[in-house]
Amino acid sequence: MxxxxxxxxxxxxxxxxxxxxxxxxxxxxxxxxxxxxxxxxxxxxxxxxxxxxxxxxxxxxxxxxxxxxxxxxxxxxxVNERKDSGIRYSLGINAFYLQGLEKIENDNLNTRKVTRGMGIGLTGTIGKYFTRSHFLGASAEIGTAASSSLYNIGVRYNFEYDDKKSNVAKYIPIELKYQHMSLENPGIGDTVVYSNGTGITNYYPKTQFSTMYLSIGHGFGFIMKHGGSFNIELSYQRHFTLSQKFYNLKPQDAVGYNPKFPQVNGFRLGFSFSF
Missing domain, CATH: 2.30.30.100 (SH3 type barrels.)
Structure with missing residues (x-):
């Protein structure tokens, strides 16, 4: 075009x-x-x-x-013309933070465990405009960092609501995705034997999740001369746990270690180019 x-x-x-x-x-x-x-x-x-x-x-x-x-x-x-028909591709980079709280009885809140992670992800989207205000497509992401890793795939919808009289588009992104991820749990004390005695160190098991999540946010698209855009968006994610399992646990700690994380919340700051 x-x-x-x-x-x-x-x-x-x-x-x-x-x-x-x-x-x-x-x-x-x-x-x-x-x-x-x-x-x-x-x-x-x-x-x-x-x-x-x-x-x-x-x-x-x-x-x-x-x-x-x-x-x-x-x-x-x-005011540069905005792409309002045909196929759109987007590539971007995201920073994310995820946290889940253990489901526990009210009288045991002081012992509640937390699992969390943060990192950087690469994302790609392909989809189609149905007028400039409505975009529907497929999106995938892969992310990694020291405390977390993930990949996801799903559908994405953008609703663009501004008056289109400037080179800054305003839109609401909504995503529904399946995600596989690992998050870091609180440290567990481990007794270490030295030549001159013993000591306590902490190690950090991880929880591996499969989730479905719904996210909603807000974005700004800076329209370029060729009809593409540079986009910045911030979104909130609500994850619903499908399955979870633990790894990196030492045998003596595995027995009885079974915190339940039915939901995980997350925030994502994303930067992308659309063309």
Missing amino acids: LASNTVFAQDSTRYEVYDAIHLKDGQILKGTILSYDSQLGGISFKDIYGRVYNFSRADYSFFKEKQSFEIKTKNKKT
Whole structure:
């Protein structure tokens, strides 16, 4: 699709200098004083439209030479055309934070376990516009970091709601996805035997999840000349656990270690290019 653009006008201010006559009926004429009779006060005056007047002293209150007048002008602003049909591709990078709380009885809240992770992900989307306001597509992501790893796949819907009179699009992204991820659990004390005694160190087991999640957020798309955009968005994720299992547990700690994490919450900050 060939890109085009639209021009919108915006107000700006400049100043122009004219001679001015303030008439007694309240009018102010702008133009040029052609001649002035200093004895009788008569003025020959040419206004900005080329009309010539001859005023007696009784016709005006006062006159002023080289008076500045504020002039409102229109500056033309180019608004790039937005892609509103056909296939769109997006590639981006995300920063994410995920946290799950153990489901536990109220009288045991002080012992509640937390699993969490944060990291960086790469994401890709392919989909189709159904008018500029509605986009539907498939999306996938893979992410990794020291405390977490994940991959997901699902559907994505964008609703664009701004008036399309600027080069910044505003939209609401909604995703429904399946995700596989591992998050880090709290440390467990481990007794270590040294040549001169023993000590306690912590190690960190992990929880591996399969979830379905729903996310909703807000984004800004900065429209480029070729019709694509650079996008920034922040979204909230609500994960519903399908299955979970633990790993990196030492045998002596595996017995009885079974915290339940039915839900995981997450936040994601994303940057992407669409074309």
